[in-house]
Amino acid sequence: MCDHKGVTPLDELEWLNPDEIRLLRTSFVRMIPACEVRSERFYERLFESDPSLRPLFPTDMESQNEKLTMMLASAIDLLDQRDKFVETCAALGKRHAGYGALRGHYDLVTRLLVECLVEELEPSLSQAERSSWTKLLTLISEFMLSGSGQTEHAPRQG
Numbered sequence: 001m002c003d004h005k006g007v008t009p010l011d012e013l014e015w016l017n018p019d020e021i022r023l024l025r026t027s028f029v030r031m032i033p034a035c036e037v038r039s040e041r042f043y044e045r046l047f048e049s050d051p052s053l054r055p056l057f058p059t060d061m062e063s064q065n066e067k068l069t070m071m072l073a074s075a076i077d078l079l080d081q082r083d084k085f086v087e088t089c090a091a092l093g094k095r096h097a098g099y100g101a102l103r104g105h106y107d108l109v110t111r112l113l114v115e116c117l118v119e120e121l122e123p124s125l126s127q128a129e130r131s132s133w134t135k136l137l138t139l140i141s142e143f144m145l146s147g148s149g150q151t152e153h154a155p156r157q158g
Ligand code: HEM
Pocket: 053, 056, 057, 058, 067, 068, 071, 072, 092, 095, 096, 099, 100, 101, 102, 105, 106, 107, 109, 110, 137, 140, 141, 144
């Protein structure tokens, strides 16, 4: 058991069930046409919410938008291969430690990404799809944090 309130140890994280995986894949296909625009909006909101994050990113965000979309696509692709999914997220998290990403930032990123998905797909995004996306992004964040050496969970912000 973990002593910290509201924090889940990695080995207790529940993996996605087949229904959730199906919902993620079908909703992702619906989003593809608007991916770039949505990524741009996501970063605008991120920098509005926490302006101190802007200097961590490159001035030209064009390739960043593409990289985020590609990463989400490969996460969706790896949902049948949990070990590879964990390995990919941990490697991404290790790089993010070098970018200056902290646990509190991940909570913000997860929340804003889900908000952008909802906005883009509304009204066609069902409650079950929305909660599957929240679960996926939480898993990605937790496995990234494990790769970044932030496995000793500090209490979440917010
Ligand atoms: C769900 C969580 C996240 C995902 C999927 C994600 C994904 C990515 C990807 C794919 C890249 C491209 C570079 C690479 O592959 O290493 C990247 C770059 C970057 N990410 Fe994230 N990220 C996440 C969370 C965060 C958080 C919480 C921060 C907080 C500061 C952050 C800050 C950055 C920065 C600063 C770069 C640009 C590095 C550079 O080009 O110099 N990311 N992210």
